[in-house]
Amino acid sequence: MLIILDPVMSKSTVESREVKFPPSEAFRFSIESIKRRFVRALITAVSIILGIAFYVGLRTMSDIMLSIYGTSEAARSYQLWMAIISLIVCAVGILNSMLMAVTERTKEIGTMKCLGAMDGHILMIFMFEAILVGVIGGFIGAVVGWLAGVLIYIGEYMNVIFSSALMTSYIMRMGEGILIAMILSVGATIYPAYHAASMDPADALRFEL
Amino acid sequence: MRYEYTVETEDLAKYYQLGEVVVKALDGIDLRIRRGEYLSIMGPSGSGKTTLFNMIGGLDRPTRGRVYIDEVDISKLDAYELAWLRCRKIGYIFQTFNLIPVLTALENVTLPMIFAGVPREERMRRAVEILNRVGLGDRLHHKPAELSGGQQQRVAIARALANDPVIVLADEPTGNLDLHTGLEIINMLRQLNVEKGVTIFTATHDLKMIDVSDRIVWIRDGKVDRIEKRVDVVVGMEEI
Numbered sequence: 001m002l003i004i005l006d007p008v009m010s011k012s013t014v015e016s017r018e019v020k021f022p023p024s025e026a027f028r029f030s031i032e033s034i035k036r037r038f039v040r041a042l043i044t045a046v047s048i049i050l051g052i053a054f055y056v057g058l059r060t061m062s063d064i065m066l067s068i069y070g071t072s073e074a075a076r077s078y079q080l081w082m083a084i085i086s087l088i089v090c091a092v093g094i095l096n097s098m099l100m101a102v103t104e105r106t107k108e109i110g111t112m113k114c115l116g117a118m119d120g121h122i123l124m125i126f127m128f129e130a131i132l133v134g135v136i137g138g139f140i141g142a143v144v145g146w147l148a149g150v151l152i153y154i155g156e157y158m159n160v161i162f163s164s165a166l167m168t169s170y171i172m173r174m175g176e177g178i179l180i181a182m183i184l185s186v187g188a189t190i191y192p193a194y195h196a197a198s199m200d201p202a203d204a205l206r207f208e209l
Numbered sequence: 210m211r212y213e214y215t216v217e218t219e220d221l222a223k224y225y226q227l228g229e230v231v232v233k234a235l236d237g238i239d240l241r242i243r244r245g246e247y248l249s250i251m252g253p254s255g256s257g258k259t260t261l262f263n264m265i266g267g268l269d270r271p272t273r274g275r276v277y278i279d280e281v282d283i284s285k286l287d288a289y290e291l292a293w294l295r296c297r298k299i300g301y302i303f304q305t306f307n308l309i310p311v312l313t314a315l316e317n318v319t320l321p322m323i324f325a326g327v328p329r330e331e332r333m334r335r336a337v338e339i340l341n342r343v344g345l346g347d348r349l350h351h352k353p354a355e356l357s358g359g360q361q362q363r364v365a366i367a368r369a370l371a372n373d374p375v376i377v378l379a380d381e382p383t384g385n386l387d388l389h390t391g392l393e394i395i396n397m398l399r400q401l402n403v404e405k406g407v408t409i410f411t412a413t414h415d416l417k418m419i420d421v422s423d424r425i426v427w428i429r430d431g432k433v434d435r436i437e438k439r440v441d442v443v444v445g446m447e448e449i
Contacts, residue, residue, distance in 0.1 A: 019292045020326040036311040036352075111307040114268065115368070116296025116324030118288060201295075202269035205307070 021121040023128075030128035037101075041129075044097040045137035048181050051090020052141025053148065056177040058083045060149030063169045068153070068160055087180065095188040102126060102192035103209065109196045110204025119197040126193035130185045138181025142174035212279045215376050215408045216242040216265055221274035222431075223260050234260040236431035237274070242376070242410060247402045249422040250412040257431040258412035262380040265410065266299055267291055279375060296324045300369025300407075304381035306361040308353040314340060314364045315349040321371045339367040343397065359390035366397060376408040377401070383415045395421055 034041045062079040065071045109122050150170075153161055160166070196204065221238040224231050234257045242248050250258050263269040265276055267283045276283050278298055286294060295301075308317050318336040327335070340349060343363040353361050362382060369377050379398065383391030399421035402409045411418055419425055419442050427434040 017293045018289055019296050019324040021324055025323050032316075033311050107307065108309055110268075111303075111309065112320075113292070114266070114295055114301045114307075115321040116292050118292045121324075200269050202263040205268070205303070 019116040019118060019121075021117065021124070023124060026121065026124040027128050029125050030132060033125070034129055034132060040101050041133055044094065044101060044133050044185075045140070047090065047093035047097055048134065048137030048185060049141040049144065051086055051093060051184075052138050052177045052181045053145035054086035055083050055090070055180065056142045056145030056173050057148040058086065058145075059173045059176070060146050060170060061152065063166060063173065064149065064153050064157070064161060067163070067166055068157055087184075091184050091188070094184050098130070098185070098188040099192050102189065102196055106196050106199070106204050106207040110199070110201045110207070113197075113201040113204065119194075122197035123190075123193055126189050126197075127186060130189035131182060134182035134185030135178060137185070138178035141181060142177035145177065146170055146174055213244060214241045214277075215244045215246075215279060216240070216410065217277040217280075218265065219275045219277075221261070221264055221276060222272050223257075223264060223269070224272045233431045235264065235271070238428070238431075238433060240426065240433070242408060244375070244408055245402070245406045247399065247409045247421060247423045248411075248426065249418045249424075250410070250426050250428060251414060251418075252428040252434070253414065256428050258414075258428065259380055260431075261428070262378055262410075262412045266301060266378050267294055292324075296321055297372050298375050300372070300374040300377040302362070302365050302369050302377060302379035302382045304384035306353065306358070306365050306385070308361055308364055308368070310353055313350045313352055314345060314356065314367075317353070317364055318367045318371055321368060325372045327372075336367070336371065339370055340364070343367045357390075358386050359393060362386065362390075362394050363397070366394070366401075370401070370407070374407070376410060379409065379411040379413075381413055381415070382411060383413065383417070388417075391415060392417055 058079055062071065062076065066076070109117075112122060150161055199207075218238050218240045221235055221240075222233070223235040224233050226232075236257075238257075238261060250261060252258055260269070264271050265278075267276070267278075267286075270284070278294060281294075283291065283294060301307075308314075309320065312320065315333070315336050318340060319332045322332040322335065337346070337349065340346060343366055345360060345363055345367070348356060348360060348364075353364070356364065362385075366377075377398070382398070383394055386394060395415075395417055398409055398411070401407050402421075411422075419439065422439055425437050425439065425442055427437070
C-alpha cells in the first residue's frame with residue numbers, strides 16, 4: 001500500500017474551506033454564557049438541585065433504615081417508587097427551563113450561524129452548558145439530599161449512620177444523583193438545541209418569543 | 210482571484226405558503242453587483258428586500274433561481290462550504306444589530322475570526338484595530354447592553370469586517386437609529402466602500418442611503434421596478 005503524505009496539498013485543499021471551532025473555544029463560550037446569564041442558569045440549576053436532593057435524600061434514608069431496622073421488601077420498593085417519582089418531577093422541571101433557555105437564544109443561534117458556526121458547533125456549546133449545569137446542580141443537590149437524609153437520624157443513631165458500610169453507599173447514592181442530573185440536563189437540552197441549530201439562519205433570525 | 214461581479218442572481222424567486230395563499234416575496238430577480246460597488250435595494254416594506262438579503266447571504270433557500278457569489282453557485286455548496294462562505298466571504302449587518310449579548314464588543318468582533326481559524330493574538334490585534342477604526346477604541350470591554358444603538362451598530366460593522374469579506378450585506382442598518390446616528394453609520398459604510406473597496410449591499414427604505422449609493426435598485430412586489438444611478442434618482446412622493 002502506498003501512502004502519499006503531502007503537507008502542502010492537505011493544507012490548501014482540505015483545510016482551506018472549513019470553519020473551525022475547537023472544543024476549547026466552545027467550552028470557554030459555555031462558561032462565559034453561564035457566568036453572564038447566571039440567573040437563567042440558576043433557575044435550571046435549582047430545579048436540578050431540588051429533584052436530585054429529593055432523590056438522594058430518599059435513597060439515603062432508605063439505606064439508613066435498612067441498616068437500623070432491616071426494612072421489609074415492600075417498604076424498599078415503596079421508597080424506590082418515591083425516588084422515581086421525584087426524578088420524573090425533576091425531569092419535567094429541567095426540560096421546561098432548558099426549553100426556555102434554548103428557545104430564547106434562537107436569534108443568537110441564527111447570528112452565530114451567520115458568522116460561520118455550523119450546527120455541530122452550536123450543539124457543542126449547549127452540550128457543555130448542560131453538562132456543567134448538570135454536574136454542578138447535581139453535586140449541590142446530592143450534598144443537600146444526603147445532609148437531609150442523615151440529619152433526621154443523627155441524634156439517636158449516630159454510630160450507625162457513620163459506619164463504614166453506610167459510607168460507601170452514601171458515596172454511591174451521591175454519584176448516582178450527579179450522574180442522573182447530568183443525563184437529565186443533557187437529555188433535556190439535546191432536542192431544543194438540535195432543533196434551533198438546524199433551522200435556516202433566516203428563520204432563526206426572524207424568530208420572536 | 211478577483212471577479213468582475215461579486216454577486217449575481219438569476220431568476221431568483223422565493224414563495225411562501227401562507228395557508229391557502231402563495232406569497233411571492235421574490236419573483237424573478239436578475240441582479241449583478243460589481244466588485245467595489247455600493248448598491249442599495251429600496252422599496253416599501255413587504256416588497257421583498259429582506260428576503261433578497263437572506264437569499265444573497267445564503268441564509269435561506271430560494272424556491273427558484275440561483276445566487277452566485279464570486280461566480281460560485283451557492284446552492285451547490287455543502288454545509289461546510291456554506292458555513293465557510295458566511296464566515297469568510299460575507300459580512301452581515303442587521304437592523305437589530307444582533308450582537309451576542311453575553312460577549313463584550315471585543316469578543317463579538319473576534320468571534321468570526323475564531324471560526325476562520327485565526328490565532329488568538331492575531332484575532333485580538335485585529336479586533337482592536339478594527340474597533341479603533343470605527344471609533345470604539347475606548348469601548349472594547351463593554352457589553353452590547355452598555356452601548357448606545359449607534360455604538361452597537363458600529364460593533365456590528367467591525368464584526369462584519371473581521372474576516373475581510375468580499376461583500377458586506379446590510380439589512381436596514383439605520384432602521385433602529387435616529388437621523389443623526391443613522392447618517393453616521395451610512396457615512397461609515399461609504400467610507401469603507403471608498404477606502405477599502407468593500408462591496409456593499411444594503412436593503413433599506415432610508416432615503417439618506419441614496420446619497421452614498423452607486424446604484425439604487427427599486428423593487429416592488431418581489432420584482433425589480435427600476436435600476437438607477439445616483440445622479441438619475443428622482444424620488445416620487447408615493448415612494449417615501
